[in-house]
Amino acid sequence: MNSSDAxxxxxxxxxxxxxxxxxxxxxxxxxxxxLVQIVLERALARAAQWRPDAALDKWVFAIARNAxxxxxxxxxxxxxxxxPEEAGEMAADGTAQPAxxxxxxxxxxxxxxxxxxxxxxxxxxxxxxxxxxELLEVPVGTVTSRLARARASLQAQLGKDA
Amino acid sequence: xxxxxxxxxxxxxxxxxxxSEAARIDAALAHDDVLARRVQQARAxxxxxxxxxxxxxxxPVPQRLxxxxxxxxxxxxxxxxxxxxxxxxxxxxxxxxxxVTGAALAASVALLAVTLxxxxxxxxxxxxxxxxxxxxxxxxxxxxxALASEPDAKAPVAIGLSFRSxxxxxxxxFVLRRAPxxxxxxxxxxxxxxxxxxxxxAPVAGGExxxxxxALSPEVQAAVDARLRGSVFxxxxxxxARDAGWR
Numbered sequence: 001m002n003s004s005d006a007x008x009x010x011x012x013x014x015x016x017x018x019x020x021x022x023x024x025x026x027x028x029x030x031x032x033x034x035l036v037q038i039v040l041e042r043a044l045a046r047a048a049q050w051r052p053d054a055a056l057d058k059w060v061f062a063i064a065r066n067a068x069x070x071x072x073x074x075x076x077x078x079x080x081x082x083x084p085e086e087a088g089e090m091a092a093d094g095t096a097q098p099a100x101x102x103x104x105x106x107x108x109x110x111x112x113x114x115x116x117x118x119x120x121x122x123x124x125x126x127x128x129x130x131x132x133x134e135l136l137e138v139p140v141g142t143v144t145s146r147l148a149r150a151r152a153s154l155q156a157q158l159g160k161d162a
Numbered sequence: 163x164x165x166x167x168x169x170x171x172x173x174x175x176x177x178x179x180x181x182s183e184a185a186r187i188d189a190a191l192a193h194d195d196v197l198a199r200r201v202q203q204a205r206a207x208x209x210x211x212x213x214x215x216x217x218x219x220x221x222p223v224p225q226r227l228x229x230x231x232x233x234x235x236x237x238x239x240x241x242x243x244x245x246x247x248x249x250x251x252x253x254x255x256x257x258x259x260x261x262v263t264g265a266a267l268a269a270s271v272a273l274l275a276v277t278l279x280x281x282x283x284x285x286x287x288x289x290x291x292x293x294x295x296x297x298x299x300x301x302x303x304x305x306x307x308a309l310a311s312e313p314d315a316k317a318p319v320a321i322g323l324s325f326r327s328x329x330x331x332x333x334x335x336f337v338l339r340r341a342p343x344x345x346x347x348x349x350x351x352x353x354x355x356x357x358x359x360x361x362x363x364a365p366v367a368g369g370e371x372x373x374x375x376x377a378l379s380p381e382v383q384a385a386v387d388a389r390l391r392g393s394v395f396x397x398x399x400x401x402x403a404r405d406a407g408w409r
Contacts, residue, residue, distance in 0.1 A: 012231050019227075020218040024211075033224055040230045104214055122176065123211045129178050144169050151172065154207055 007047035010056040011040065017125065021061060024120035025068045027109055035071065039064045061125065062135045065117055072113055107157035115150035118143055166190060166197060175204040287338065288357065297348050297355035305334055305348050305355045309404065311397030324400045327389040332408045335382055337363050347385045350408040359385040 011018075018039065022032040043050075043060050050059050108116060121132040122143070129147075133140040166187060173179050174187045191198045287301040297305050304319035313320065322335035333349040346360035361381045395403060 008231050012228070015223045015227060015231070016219040016221075019221070019223065020215050023218050024215050033227060036227055037230065040227065044230070100210075101214060104210060119211070123208050124215045129173070129176070144173065147176075148168050148172050151204060151207060152168075155203060158207070158210075 003050060003052075004044065004047040006052065007043060007050050007056065011043060011060060014057055014060060017057065018060060018064060021064055021120055021125050022068075024108070024124040025064070025117065026071070027105060031071075035064065035068055038067050038071075042067060058131065058135060061121070065121070065135065068117070069113065103158055104154075107154045110157060111150055111153055115146050115153065118146045119150050119154070122147055171197070171200055172204060175201055175208065288360070291353060294353075295357040295360060296353060297357060301336070301338070301348075302355055305336065305350075306408070307404065309397070309400055311400055323386060324395040324403060325386070325390050326392065326395075328391040329389070332403055333386075333389060335386060345379050345382050347382050347389075349389075 015036075019032065019036055022035045022039070023029070026032040026035045039060060042063050046063075050056065108119070111119065117136065118132055121127045121135065122129065127135070129140050129143045133143045136143065170179070170183070171187070174184060179187065187201075191201060286298050289296050289298040296302075300318050304317060304321060308314065308317060308319065308321045310321045310324065318338065318340050320337045320339060322337065324332065324334045327333045327349055329349075331349040331351055333347055334355075335345070335347050338344040338346075343363040344360060345363035346357050348355040348357050350356075359382050361379050363379060
């Protein structure tokens, strides 16, 4: 099996987690799946760069994070803030009360990208601080402080009960 | 005891502390309600995020995404892999534009297939069996599927009246729009649509055959009158009869 086949086959079971990460980063369902498509295309195009001793999930999550940053740059920060009526699409239906989902979506959308990505990687995907630091190519202390500030922002936005 | 700062407390919640540090926080929590509340808030936020995003794991993966990872030699795989030179805006639109193009292409192919089917060379509209005439080809298809309540001005066959005949069969009048225009009556039986009457369509004002019923020849009209039991079907009855297979 060449590296292209290995990457292609290895990505199949990762699709649900990749979609979850994309949803946490991009917000809306359509944007998130467009992001996933871009990530898959890049991963397949760069399959030769993947080394079998590296974890495929972290490799492709790094591609996802970089693709998301590229998207933000291309679209401009202002456009990335989605309209309130669209924000509710972020979470899957039936997971929480609509009002809570909307609140959470708005709170996440208000985070700067640096903060949002650590929330997605650590709190949604469940990476350790060290893994997130490696993926983001920043010191662990930076991950810790960004995460603490992101948490404070989210809790402030979400009110006293969070 | 050292004070417990936000970063340490967060690391505790996220399982990042080593055992001895974690034990120190555990001990502090037991007699510090404020600290316990902060831990509870951080855990609640984490749980809220998981509750919001974990259901994505159970969603069906859209076909357009899983298709990218299928079959190594799939011809569809190559066009998706665009050169890495593309940039943001173009790339973002890529998937949707591709999707629209694909859908349009599929629609074109379907349209072509239908067109070829309608107009295939030598497509006979009438077949004979045991001395009787039966609908075939596009005529049979129209009688089986078309509804007068949903007229299609481009279809080669226009359906007129549908009704139950006094012999129990379901019958429909029709007009062939192609020259030479023909009008007829078809009644459904085990062998298909029998054509007891098939004749020239009556000319209508303007020479157009928009309304099949108005173009029925006197011959067809007489055949309908002779068979009609009750009244002709309304749109609902017509649809129900079609859905029941004209039984």
